[in-house]
Amino acid sequence: MWQPSDSITLPLGDWVDGFVKGWLAPNFRGVFHAIGWPVDQVLQSLSGFLHAVPMPVFTIVVALIAWWAAGRGVAIFSFLALLVLDLIHVWSDTMTTLAMILTAVVFCAAVGVPLGIAAARSDRFARILRPILDIMQTIPPFVYLVPIVMLFGVGMVPGIIATIIFALPPIVRLTNLGIRNVQAELVEAAYAFGSTPRQVLWEVQIPLALRTIMAGLNQTLMLALSMVVIAALIGAGGLGLEVYTGLGRLDIGAATEGGLGIVLIAIILDRITQALGEQRDATAPGLLDTLKSLFRPGRPGRQARQEPRQAA
Amino acid sequence: MTEKLSVKNLCKIFGDDPDAALAQLRAGRSKDEILKQTGMTVGVQDANFSVGQGEIFVVMGLSGSGKSTLVRMLNRLIEPTAGEVRIDGEDIVSADPEQLRQIRLKKIAMVFQHFALFPHKTVAENVEYGLKVQGVPAAERRRRAIAALEQVGLEPWADHRPQALSGGMQQRVGLARGLAVDPEVLLMDEPFSALDPLIRRDMQQELIELQRKLKMTIVFITHDLHEALILGDHIAIMKEGRFVQIGTAEEIVGEPADDYVSAFTQDIDRAKVFAADSVMAEPQALELSKDTPRSALERMTELKRNALYVLDGDRIAGVVTYRGLAGATSGHGGDLGAALIREYPAIESAAKLYRLYDLARGELPVAVLDDGRLVGVARQGDIFKQLAAGAGEAEGAARQPAPAGA
Numbered sequence: 053m054w055q056p057s058d059s060i061t062l063p064l065g066d067w068v069d070g071f072v073k074g075w076l077a078p079n080f081r082g083v084f085h086a087i088g089w090p091v092d093q094v095l096q097s098l099s100g101f102l103h104a105v106p107m108p109v110f111t112i113v114v115a116l117i118a119w120w121a122a123g124r125g126v127a128i129f130s131f132l133a134l135l136v137l138d139l140i141h142v143w144s145d146t147m148t149t150l151a152m153i154l155t156a157v158v159f160c161a162a163v164g165v166p167l168g169i170a171a172a173r174s175d176r177f178a179r180i181l182r183p184i185l186d187i188m189q190t191i192p193p194f195v196y197l198v199p200i201v202m203l204f205g206v207g208m209v210p211g212i213i214a215t216i217i218f219a220l221p222p223i224v225r226l227t228n229l230g231i232r233n234v235q236a237e238l239v240e241a242a243y244a245f246g247s248t249p250r251q252v253l254w255e256v257q258i259p260l261a262l263r264t265i266m267a268g269l270n271q272t273l274m275l276a277l278s279m280v281v282i283a284a285l286i287g288a289g290g291l292g293l294e295v296y297t298g299l300g301r302l303d304i305g306a307a308t309e310g311g312l313g314i315v316l317i318a319i320i321l322d323r324i325t326q327a328l329g330e331q332r333d334a335t336a337p338g339l340l341d342t343l344k345s346l347f348r349p350g351r352p353g354r355q356a357r358q359e360p361r362q363a364a
Numbered sequence: 365m366t367e368k369l370s371v372k373n374l375c376k377i378f379g380d381d382p383d384a385a386l387a388q389l390r391a392g393r394s395k396d397e398i399l400k401q402t403g404m405t406v407g408v409q410d411a412n413f414s415v416g417q418g419e420i421f422v423v424m425g426l427s428g429s430g431k432s433t434l435v436r437m438l439n440r441l442i443e444p445t446a447g448e449v450r451i452d453g454e455d456i457v458s459a460d461p462e463q464l465r466q467i468r469l470k471k472i473a474m475v476f477q478h479f480a481l482f483p484h485k486t487v488a489e490n491v492e493y494g495l496k497v498q499g500v501p502a503a504e505r506r507r508r509a510i511a512a513l514e515q516v517g518l519e520p521w522a523d524h525r526p527q528a529l530s531g532g533m534q535q536r537v538g539l540a541r542g543l544a545v546d547p548e549v550l551l552m553d554e555p556f557s558a559l560d561p562l563i564r565r566d567m568q569q570e571l572i573e574l575q576r577k578l579k580m581t582i583v584f585i586t587h588d589l590h591e592a593l594i595l596g597d598h599i600a601i602m603k604e605g606r607f608v609q610i611g612t613a614e615e616i617v618g619e620p621a622d623d624y625v626s627a628f629t630q631d632i633d634r635a636k637v638f639a640a641d642s643v644m645a646e647p648q649a650l651e652l653s654k655d656t657p658r659s660a661l662e663r664m665t666e667l668k669r670n671a672l673y674v675l676d677g678d679r680i681a682g683v684v685t686y687r688g689l690a691g692a693t694s695g696h697g698g699d700l701g702a703a704l705i706r707e708y709p710a711i712e713s714a715a716k717l718y719r720l721y722d723l724a725r726g727e728l729p730v731a732v733l734d735d736g737r738l739v740g741v742a743r744q745g746d747i748f749k750q751l752a753a754g755a756g757e758a759e760g761a762a763r764q765p766a767p768a769g770a
Contacts, residue, residue: 240441241480245494245545246469255493259484 168227211288226268379404644740
C-alpha cells in the first residue's frame with residue numbers, strides 16, 4: 053500500500069548532517085575548543101594528582117574520609133574495595149576513571165547549581181529549562197556521541213562533555229526543588245529583617261536546601277559513573293575502556309575486572325556523598341548537641357516543660 | 365502620646381488587575397461582587413489606624429479576615445495595592461527598594477506565628493541575624509544578641525539549636541531576634557497562637573512586663589479576643605478585610621459596634637476588661653473639718669447612701685456609716701471623728717473589676733484612688749450591674765447602659 057514516504061522524503065538526516073558538518077563544526081571550532089579547554093585543565097590536574105598519589109596513601113585517606121563521613125562500615129568496605137582494585141591490576145584505570153567522573157561532576161555542579169538557583173527564583177526560567185532537562189534525560193547518549201565527536205574530536209574531553217550532558221539534569225532539578233522547598237516563612241523572616249536577595253540566598257536558602265542539593269550531586273555522580281563505558285566509545289580511557297575492549301574481544305575476564313571496578317567505585321562514592329548529605333540534615337540536632345545533651349541535667353524536652361514555672 | 369505609625373486607606377487586592385478591582389471597590393461594590401465579576405480577592409479594604417509611641421495595637425480577626433495580609437503590608441512583605449503606611453511621617457509604601465531595606469533593617473522587626481527560626485543556626489545566631497545583615501561586627505552582635513536573650517531569659521541556650529527548645533522558648537527566641545535590632549516598631553503576627561494555652565498565658569504576661577520596661581510600639585495580630593483584650597491599648601476588630609471597630613478593650617466590650625463584635629464579646633470575662641473607674645460613682649465625700657454627724661446623716665439620706673468617705677484636706681480620713689453615725693448623734697453630738705472608721709477598702713482606679721470582688725464584699729463602699737487621691741466609690745451593686753451587662757445582651761434582654769464613670 054502507498055504511504056507518504058513513497059512520494060515525499062523529509063531529509064532530516066541530511067539537514068542535521070549539513071548543519072553540524074557544514075556549518076557548526078567549521079565555523080565554531082574555536083568556540084568548542086574554548087569549551088573543552090577548562091575541562092581539559094581540570095582533568096589534567098586531577099588525573100595527574102590521582103596518579104601521583106601512592107596507592108596505600110590513597111586507600112587510607114579514602115577510608116578515613118569514609119569513616120568521618122559515613123562511619124566504620126563504609127570505611128572498612130572502602131578499604132577492602134580499593135585493595136581489591138589494586139589486586140586485580142586496574143588501579144591505574146580506576147584513577148583515570150575517577151579523574152574523569154570527578155571532572156564531569158565538578159562541571160555539573162558549577163553549571164547545575166546556578167541553573168537550579170535561577171530556576172528556583174524565576175518561574176519563567178524554570179518553565180523554559182524543564183523541557184531542555186527532559187530532553188537531556190531521555191535522549192540516548194549514543195545519539196549525541198556523533199556530533200560531540202565532530203565538534204570536540206575524540207578522547208577524554210569529549211567523553212567528559214558527553215558525561216556532563218547526561219549527568220547534569222538531577223543536580224539542576226534538585227537544586228531548584230531544594231530552594232523552592234525552603235519554608236516560605238523563613239524566607240519571609242529573612243526579608244523582614246532587611247536582607248538583600250543575595251543574603252537570603254546564602255544565609256537561608258542554600259544552607260537549608262543543601263541536603264537536597266547534595267542528593268542531586270549524588271544522583272549526578274551516579275549518572276556520571278554509568279556513562280563511563282559509553283564515553284569509552286569515543287576515546288575516553290580507564291575502566292570503561294577495559295569493559296569496552298573486553299566486550300569487543302569477548303574477553304569476559306577483562307570486562308568483569310573493569311565492570312567490578314566501576315561498581316566498587318560507585319558504591320564508595322555513593323555512600324560517602326549520601327552520608328555527607330545527611331550530615332547536613334538541618335532539622336535534627338547536630339552530633340555535638342546530642343553528645344552535650346547527654347551530660348546536661350535533664351534533656352532539652354524536660355527542661356522545656358519546666359520552663360513555664362521558671363517564667364512565672 | 366506621639367503618633368508613631370499611621371496607616372491610611374491601606375488596600376490589598378489579590379489578582380491580575382488590582383487597579384480595576386480597586387476602582388470598583390471605590391465605586392462602592394462589595395467584596396463578593398468583585399470576586400464574582402473579576403475573580404479578584406479583596407484582602408484588605410481601607411484600613412485606617414494610627415499607633416502611638418509605646419502602644420500595643422492589636423488587630424483581632426478570624427482566619428481569612430485579612431489580618432496577616434495587613435501586618436505584612438506594614439513592612440511590605442506584601443505589596444499594598446493602595447494607601448499609605450508611615451512611620452514617623454516617612455511613607456513606606458512609596459520607598460524605593462533600598463530605602464525599604466533600610467527601614468526593615470533599622471525600624472521594623474517582625475515576630476512570626478510559627479517562629480520562623482533558622483534551623484541551621486544556633487539560638488544566638490538566629491537572634492544576631494538582623495544585626496548580621498546590617499553589617500554589625502561579630503563581637504558586637506554577639507554581645508547584643510546575648511543582651512536580647514537575657515531579656516527573655518534564654519541566654520543559657522544561646523549556643524543550642526532552636527529545635528532543642530520548646531515552642532514557648534522558640535517564640536522567645538523569635539521575640540529576642542526582633543528585640544536585638546532595637547526596632548522602632550515591632551510587628552507580631554499571631555506570635556502565641558501556636559503555643560499551648562498555659563505557655564501562651566505566660567508569654568502574654570511576659571510581653572506585658574517587657575513592654576512596661578521597653579515601651580515598644582507594637583502591632584500585634586491575633587485571632588483570640590481574650591489575648592487582644594489583655595494586651596491591647598487599642599484593638600481593631602477585623603472582618604472580611606475591613607475594620608469593624610477600633611477602640612480600647614472597654615469600648616469593644618462595653619459598646620460593641622455590631623452583632624459580629626458582640627458575638628465575640630459576649631463570653632468575655634468582663635471583670636478582666638473593665639477597670640474600677642468604670643463602675644465608680646461620685647465620692648460625695650464629707651469634710652472632716654466642716655461636716656457634723658447631723659449634716660452627714662442628712663447628706664446620706666439625700667444621696668440614698670449608707671456610707672460616705674470623709675476627707676481631711678486631700679487625704680482620706682476614713683469612712684462613716686449611717687448606722688455608726690446614728691448611734692453617735694444620739695449619744696454625744698458634735699464630732700464626726702468619733703464615728704470615723706479608719707480601716708476601709710481601697711483600690712487604684714485602673715485595677716480590673718475582679719480584684720474588687722473581695723473588697724466589695726463588706727458593707728463599706730470601696731474607695732477608688734488615683735495617685736492616692738479619692739476619685740470615686742465603687743459599690744457592690746454597681747459592680748454586679750457592670751458584670752451582668754454582657755450576660756443580659758447574650759440572652760437577648762434589653763441592654764442596660766453601662767454605669768457611667770464619675
